Amino acid sequence: MTETKYLIEARDLVKSFDAVRALDGLTAGFAEGEVTAIVGDNGAGKSTLVRCLTGVHPPTEGQLLFRGEPIRLASPQAARDLGIETVYQDLGLIDDLAVWQNLFLNRELLRPIPLLGVLDRPRMIRESRDILGGLDVNVPSVRTTVRRMSGGQRQSIAIARAVTWGKSMVIMDEPTAALGVRETAAVEKLILSLRDRGVTVLIISHDLEQVMRVADTVVVLRRGRAVARRPVADVTGDQLVGLITGTLSEAA
Amino acid sequence: MTETKYLIEARDLVKSFDAVRALDGLTAGFAEGEVTAIVGDNGAGKSTLVRCLTGVHPPTEGQLLFRGEPIRLASPQAARDLGIETVYQDLGLIDDLAVWQNLFLNRELLRPIPLLGVLDRPRMIRESRDILGGLDVNVPSVRTTVRRMSGGQRQSIAIARAVTWGKSMVIMDEPTAALGVRETAAVEKLILSLRDRGVTVLIISHDLEQVMRVADTVVVLRRGRAVARRPVADVTGDQLVGLITGTLSEAA
Amino acid sequence: GRGGDDAKQASGPKIAIVTRNFTNPYWAALRDGALAEGKQRGVEVNVQAGTSETDADGENAKISTLAGQGYDCFGVVPVNASNVITPLVPVARAKKTILNLDSQIDPAASSAAGVSYASFIGSDNVAAGTLAGQKMLTALGGTGKVVILQGIAGEQNGINREKGFTEATGGKLDIVQRAPADYEQDKALQVTEAILKAHPDITGIFAANDTMGLGAVQAIKNAGLAGKIKVISVDGIKDALASVKSGDLYGTITQYPYAEGQLAVQACIAAHSGKPIPQRVVAPIAFIDNAVVDQQLASFPKPFAPFDNPLAALVAG
Amino acid sequence: MTATAARPRSFDLARAADYAAPGALVVVWVAFFIATPHFLTLSNIGDLLVASSILAVLALGQQFAVVVAGIDLSVGANLPWAAALLGATATAGVPLGLAILIAIAGSVVVGLVNGFLVGYLKMTDFIVTLGSLSVVSGITLLLTEGNTVAVSSSFLQAIALDGIGPVRWFWLIALAAAVLVWFTLFRTRAGTHLLAVGGGSDAALGSGIPVRRVRLAAYAASGLLCGVAGVMLVARNGGADPSLQTNYLLSSIAAVVLGGSSLFGGKASVVGSVTGAVLLTSLVNGFTIIGISQYFQTIAVGAVVLLAALLARFRK
Amino acid sequence: MTATAARPRSFDLARAADYAAPGALVVVWVAFFIATPHFLTLSNIGDLLVASSILAVLALGQQFAVVVAGIDLSVGANLPWAAALLGATATAGVPLGLAILIAIAGSVVVGLVNGFLVGYLKMTDFIVTLGSLSVVSGITLLLTEGNTVAVSSSFLQAIALDGIGPVRWFWLIALAAAVLVWFTLFRTRAGTHLLAVGGGSDAALGSGIPVRRVRLAAYAASGLLCGVAGVMLVARNGGADPSLQTNYLLSSIAAVVLGGSSLFGGKASVVGSVTGAVLLTSLVNGFTIIGISQYFQTIAVGAVVLLAALLARFRK
Numbered sequence A, B: 001m002t003e004t005k006y007l008i009e010a011r012d013l014v015k016s017f018d019a020v021r022a023l024d025g026l027t028a029g030f031a032e033g034e035v036t037a038i039v040g041d042n043g044a045g046k047s048t049l050v051r052c053l054t055g056v057h058p059p060t061e062g063q064l065l066f067r068g069e070p071i072r073l074a075s076p077q078a079a080r081d082l083g084i085e086t087v088y089q090d091l092g093l094i095d096d097l098a099v100w101q102n103l104f105l106n107r108e109l110l111r112p113i114p115l116l117g118v119l120d121r122p123r124m125i126r127e128s129r130d131i132l133g134g135l136d137v138n139v140p141s142v143r144t145t146v147r148r149m150s151g152g153q154r155q156s157i158a159i160a161r162a163v164t165w166g167k168s169m170v171i172m173d174e175p176t177a178a179l180g181v182r183e184t185a186a187v188e189k190l191i192l193s194l195r196d197r198g199v200t201v202l203i204i205s206h207d208l209e210q211v212m213r214v215a216d217t218v219v220v221l222r223r224g225r226a227v228a229r230r231p232v233a234d235v236t237g238d239q240l241v242g243l244i245t246g247t248l249s250e251a252a
Numbered sequence C: 001g002r003g004g005d006d007a008k009q010a011s012g013p014k015i016a017i018v019t020r021n022f023t024n025p026y027w028a029a030l031r032d033g034a035l036a037e038g039k040q041r042g043v044e045v046n047v048q049a050g051t052s053e054t055d056a057d058g059e060n061a062k063i064s065t066l067a068g069q070g071y072d073c074f075g076v077v078p079v080n081a082s083n084v085i086t087p088l089v090p091v092a093r094a095k096k097t098i099l100n101l102d103s104q105i106d107p108a109a110s111s112a113a114g115v116s117y118a119s120f121i122g123s124d125n126v127a128a129g130t131l132a133g134q135k136m137l138t139a140l141g142g143t144g145k146v147v148i149l150q151g152i153a154g155e156q157n158g159i160n161r162e163k164g165f166t167e168a169t170g171g172k173l174d175i176v177q178r179a180p181a182d183y184e185q186d187k188a189l190q191v192t193e194a195i196l197k198a199h200p201d202i203t204g205i206f207a208a209n210d211t212m213g214l215g216a217v218q219a220i221k222n223a224g225l226a227g228k229i230k231v232i233s234v235d236g237i238k239d240a241l242a243s244v245k246s247g248d249l250y251g252t253i254t255q256y257p258y259a260e261g262q263l264a265v266q267a268c269i270a271a272h273s274g275k276p277i278p279q280r281v282v283a284p285i286a287f288i289d290n291a292v293v294d295q296q297l298a299s300f301p302k303p304f305a306p307f308d309n310p311l312a313a314l315v316a317g
Numbered sequence D, E: 001m002t003a004t005a006a007r008p009r010s011f012d013l014a015r016a017a018d019y020a021a022p023g024a025l026v027v028v029w030v031a032f033f034i035a036t037p038h039f040l041t042l043s044n045i046g047d048l049l050v051a052s053s054i055l056a057v058l059a060l061g062q063q064f065a066v067v068v069a070g071i072d073l074s075v076g077a078n079l080p081w082a083a084a085l086l087g088a089t090a091t092a093g094v095p096l097g098l099a100i101l102i103a104i105a106g107s108v109v110v111g112l113v114n115g116f117l118v119g120y121l122k123m124t125d126f127i128v129t130l131g132s133l134s135v136v137s138g139i140t141l142l143l144t145e146g147n148t149v150a151v152s153s154s155f156l157q158a159i160a161l162d163g164i165g166p167v168r169w170f171w172l173i174a175l176a177a178a179v180l181v182w183f184t185l186f187r188t189r190a191g192t193h194l195l196a197v198g199g200g201s202d203a204a205l206g207s208g209i210p211v212r213r214v215r216l217a218a219y220a221a222s223g224l225l226c227g228v229a230g231v232m233l234v235a236r237n238g239g240a241d242p243s244l245q246t247n248y249l250l251s252s253i254a255a256v257v258l259g260g261s262s263l264f265g266g267k268a269s270v271v272g273s274v275t276g277a278v279l280l281t282s283l284v285n286g287f288t289i290i291g292i293s294q295y296f297q298t299i300a301v302g303a304v305v306l307l308a309a310l311l312a313r314f315r316k
């Protein structure tokens, strides 16, 4: 490998759940300002890796580095404090809260009254409309709770939230899985514009064409290990399939 | 349209949730023994249509026909009794039950003891392994609960269940959204083999290439109405995008 | 004696007493009386209880537990007329002395089960109700509208007191309402408030226990009717005496649970030493009004007036 | 297409629950009004509302536990505990103001312990608060030796009896509590976090909300309001009864649930909880005035609770 | 790749909960054994288990409500209701066997009504069973006119006191109930459906499970076992006391929760619930033998419940 500057790096990461080793000595880095895609079979450990990178799971073994410094992420808040925002595979929305409340969850805008933490509701509602409008998302109303929204609507809201708050890095676990053609195109545009803003993007996707379209680098996971890391320019879709399924092998 | 024989048909279906008209006078038929794909934007009403077809939601207005006869589906069991099985978008798995229990949910195999309804656990466990093995699904163990399974593993289980039990029709709401390359290919193969067995298949998908690969007919939904119904052979991907977004218009 | 050997006699009996609960000051007083008497006489006394007025089975569990622990004498306050009989069967089979305290246990069912009691020591709750009725008649000059506050539904002592009161005042006082207040002060307050809306002209309230009496008094004060409505209740707990002294509560029928506790221990000692004890020892009851409240407060928790204790002679020395 | 801005507010389903309990209350009041002329009088309704105030404050506290998908059974003991603390300190000569503060602080401590065990040690709420119900009840009985403690304070008595003109202090206390709780839940960041933790603790955690601390705060708030209710109880009864208040415990949860909150958390209705409290108190008051017998009253209260729940069920 | 077949069974996390309550029980028993020689005697443990039996049967019933994510508060009244029915019919000269059947049927009816309201009318379980608690209690009081009904039957008494050799009838009844409930939940189709409805009613509905009927059945089963417990109560108490049994109500839920079941449904542990019942009873028994004062007992019981819950929390 050339001397890439990694924003975040995992070294020999192991994560076990009882008898299952979801991550099994994974080493991989995610270059600053780039879009890196993670691909791999179902159950390869992609979501588990994401949850380790964002402080949800403490790794069983191994180390994380942020801008080259070893870090311990005690909680999701710790990752957020580093400017890392995540769209989890299960989206992480609160069903009984309104769209705008979900968008501003734990990022609430407050009125300038000291100490009390009084919400500035009109402003959050207004800005929510702008955010969703800007992303071309079609929801009945930002004041509706997200409980009964369609799968795609929910995903769009989760993405809008991460994109809005991610300063240094945005991680998306299968962000367009439930999205329509138009919405998918919008998200891909968004990913590229994030990169243009200098934000590092990590995207998990099963859609290899999408990976080819938006990513700079692709990391292949197999059974809890990173088995390949390639610039997208140097790899074909068929090669990727081979790496994922293991018919084509290479050291990471 | 030519005189296609529809297995199930919706006429002027309306489904309102409070202020939202999710289905707004939808008329569409699904030809017996064919694979029909439903496409449409997020929130177009696809999942709602599925839930009406499977007895989850009673339609607000309109009618359903099964083999040409008007029917009322009072409950999901009623649809099941007609041989219709469904993979819902939220998968419909019970997190705290084991994989084999989910596969055989409400289809439990019983020991030949009258009345008591005693489970034949060994047989269900054995058959579960066969079913998943046949579908190339990778789960740690069929005795594990599905709670902590990866998104793709869960989806595979839900599909395996529907395919196993669907006698006349299998409906799949975005069945491969969370699946990897290999698993997706397996599901597509499965869909074709269902058709070969004479089972009618209804698949919702945002992946237009997939639609072109597996479907015979495609129905386009926009804002709660079916705006087009086309043999896949007669339509290009770009035309489909136009129909979905409304830049291309046509009577259904 | 019942085959008791002399050595055991010298060491005194081990006494177990089981009552309903200790959250009601009434039963706490019974416990204190028994413990004090045990200490004074140098015998081991263990007092246990269930958790509430109606915790029949909780009380049973206590009896069953203690039954296996080598006690010589059991004093039992039942929750109802029958609940303790079955757990007492093993005790009776082991030929231990059993005393029935405070509230009567069904004699027929007991003998059918082979359980007999060396003695009943308790107060007569019907009599307490009757006395309350008589005092109410006097207080109201023989006529007027009154209300009865009932205890926990199904609790037998309350039912008996209500019965006594009703019989004593029948045809003279007009009982306009019987309202449940569950032996709770706060509920009695709330209920009395409501009653005063429907029957502002009542002049007396009989509460089946003191806790409710205190609640009624508070409601009357709150409504600005202090002095216009006379409240009589039953138990003689300390707070009620204080209320009588301050002129809020008209009077309380005190039943001396403390004395009951003492008597129980005395009876056990007497029985253990082989002396015949009376079948029935009626613990004193007394009406405490403003006239005698100071005396009663001074001697609390003991009776202010001496009473005829048939056991005293048996344990003397 | 941008987010469609103008939907009628009435679409907000969560709010509809707010109106089920009031609906039931109106029905019950009208029924009592028809049954007896003594019910719907200014003075009875005034007293009725005073009587409801304690339960209302308690239910508002319970609301905090319920909103984070918990339950606070310890109120059954925490209430007499606050009352007993007030009684014991006041009797011991501590100035009343300080005694009141001690009583409330005592209840907050119970809430903090509950919250610590539920939030930080992740123990089951039901068991934690059942355990502390027992522990706190025992401590209270030890403190009072099982006796009721009379507290004669003209200040407390005035709070229970007087007010500003026709407006009674108890109403004002309950109203202030309700407004505060409403504001906290729906107008502050803390409230959003409470709702989020109750609505989905994994998602809340993922968004960086300090879930454990939020749970702790919910139980502490429940303790706080329980302490206030304890002081009100002493004011009203002129003393403290140390015995377990199972009635208040069950009623406080019932009020919250009747008010439309789900025991599965994430939803709250302040108006609902308060109305639930008034409804439950109205039943005892109304049936007492009508004078129906003990056993029928028990049946009637249960039946009306069932009917109210049915009404809530068939709300829009 | 096919489903990997051979994973150790121990991986099944849901089962681990089964061993938390037994663990706590062992700790408690050992502690009492060290504290007093009178605790771990054959005769005391025998009595202790008899005393636990009623609560165990009740908890097994409660388990059904809890497994479908419900709660059955009505047991507090349904228990005396069954007892009173038995008392009233036996006193009226109905042959004992028939009287017992009537009593159990009466409790099943209460369960069916609860189940209908919860399952078919989709009313909130907490409120439904709180309402029926009140209604049934009132009806029981009416039936008995508030009086305790003595039932002196040597048969019932023998059931409470005797057994086959050292094996007491009460143990056998509780054991039979436990085996039956275990079998129903984990070895029959009905049990799978109960677990499924509790685990996710939408998914269960989607798979065609008759969710409403399953809920109805759960409450009916709770009623049934409550009826059995009621008969046992009469046997043990020599009669029927019509008053509300709030203790049993809270303890039955506590036993289930201590046993490792979640109040959010979908999980059940029969061993856990029964052990939970024995644990709660052991505390009272042990502390009584040690002879610590009642108020401290209250504190100690609460503290041990908290510790047991903590232990359960830190299970593997």
Ligand SMILES: Nc1ncnc2c1ncn2[C@@H]1O[C@H](COP(=O)(O)OP(=O)(O)OP(=O)(O)O)[C@@H](O)[C@H]1O
Residues within 6 Å of the ligand: A140, A148, A149, A150, A151, A152, A153, A178, A180, B017, B020, B021, B022, B040, B041, B042, B043, B044, B045, B046, B047, B048, B049, B089
């Ligand atoms: N139960 C419900 N209550 C209220 N609104 C609902 C409900 N179900 C669906 N909707 C609304 O109906 C519309 C159609 O939803 P539906 O889930 O059918 O869309 P979809 O075509 O499946 O979209 P997607 O591709 O995103 O899954 C959406 O606006 C959604 O918010």
Ligand SMILES: Nc1ncnc2c1ncn2[C@@H]1O[C@H](COP(=O)(O)OP(=O)(O)OP(=O)(O)O)[C@@H](O)[C@H]1O
Residues within 6 Å of the ligand: A017, A018, A020, A021, A022, A040, A041, A042, A043, A044, A045, A046, A047, A048, A049, A089, B140, B148, B149, B150, B151, B152, B153, B178, B180
């Ligand atoms: N909390 C957990 N407890 C137990 N096992 C887990 C847990 N989380 C993940 N696993 C297991 O770890 C393995 C990796 O899961 P993970 O969710 O990381 O896969 P993935 O690569 O994201 O798959 P997919 O593409 O299907 O989303 C799977 O076998 C899964 O069952």
Ligand SMILES: O[C@@H]1[C@@H](O)[C@H](O)OC[C@H]1O
Residues within 6 Å of the ligand: C024, C026, C053, C102, C151, C155, C157, C158, C183, C209, C210, C234, C235
């Ligand atoms: O206070 C009461 C007491 O006097 C009685 O003997 O039993 C019932 C009690 O509540």
Ligand SMILES: [Mg+2]
Residues within 6 Å of the ligand: A046, A047, A048, A089, A173, B150, B151, B152
């Ligand atoms: Mg994943």
Ligand SMILES: [Mg+2]
Residues within 6 Å of the ligand: A150, A151, A152, B046, B047, B048, B089, B173
């Ligand atoms: Mg959909």
